[in-house]
Amino acid sequence: MRRMCLGLSTKLLNISVASLCRTRQLEKAEAALIDGIRLGVLPDVVTYNILITGYCQVVGFEAGYHVIHRMKEAGINPNLITYNSLMAGATRQGSLACCLNMLDEMLGRGIDPDVWSYNTLMHCYFKMGRPDDAYRIFREILLKNITLCQATYNILINGLFKNGYIKDALMLFRDLQRQGYVPQIVTYNILMNALCKLKRWKGIIRLFEEIRELGIAPNAITYTTAMKCCFGSRRYKEGLQIFFEMKSRGYAYDLFSCCTIVAALVKSGRRLAAERCIAHMIKIGYDLDIASYNTLINWHINEGKLEKAYNLLGVAESRGLDCDIYTHTILIDGLCKAGNFDVAERHLDHMKTMGFNCLVASNCFINGLCKAGYIDYALQVFNASDMRDSCTYSSLVNNLCKQRRYRLAAQLLLSCIRSGLKVLKSDEKNVSQGLTRLGTKRDAKRFKLQVRRSKLLQY
């Protein structure tokens, strides 16, 4: 009888620890653990596994791994799920080495990996941009005769999408459906996210309808993804509508949805609404992570308050958070907006030496220079660098047109297409109208022909 009670209490303890970890309140989770022990409720392997997941998500893999020592002290052996959770933590952090280490350690302890171990490893390879290795793991699962689960397919579909195999992912999805596979809400979230990145706004609506017809309940992720898609297509009204629906159905705000909404409100200049949402974000008492700080730093930058942005950065760093690629990019953009190009350039160099991909930051720098009228310096930077995409060209073309330097704009636009990059219809129109206005209709005509020919060569 006594054991049954204790078992039940441990279950309750686990539920409360899990809920605190989910809301990133690790200190409170630790306090619950201590309170439990004081009352004679001992944590079990599940409690520690939950903590490991929490530490991996909020702090990082190392912090999660540290919990293993505490388990040993408490006389509890790590199990399959312990290692699977650690592999997931390593994957979240993008550390393939740690993920493989955990697999080794698990095998060394005589624990047999299950379908989840392989799922996670496959996911890690996909995340690191190694789809061939990921597919190798998938074949290994089949070879070892391990029973697949739905997550295996979800990870496969998601990985194919993220690595650019869009058609293969869609084909796999439809194939599975034909074989009687019923997609889960997770599957729909994956598809929705992929369509969102492809800017296929109508596809999202169709998916939403499909979900309703199948009677599957959307979750917070579904709403957040759909919202982001609306905002990305500048449909702020529709996006906010989805947000209100989400709220009225009792879905709680979380950091993910807050970041999406605040970023959209800032971008569309809804200052008051943004402030209200930020106040809420801070009030709910979650431990803000680096993405949340990035959102807030970006908000300060857009208000023209560079100093406040740097202060907030100090707060984030004092909490042990590391700047990521977004933080650096947002700061460089902010420096440019403040006209401080010297510091911006130095920060960009700093970012390069740290091994970050600086494409977006470099685009911010070039765009900032253009807007401030230093277009020739921008061209110099552009020519000296091999980092360029369609945005880089678009900034230059757009601003050259403003200065009526249409011939150079036309040249750049053509070399953009010839590099296999897409161009904005508006840029194309701008240039050809400009050439016409220069009084040389023949040039404009020739430009249009060249554009058409270059596009043909793209395929």
Place this chain on the structure above:
DNA sequence: CTAGGGTTAG
């Protein structure tokens, strides 16, 4: 307790 979502430039 282990898959899916957020933050940057034209």
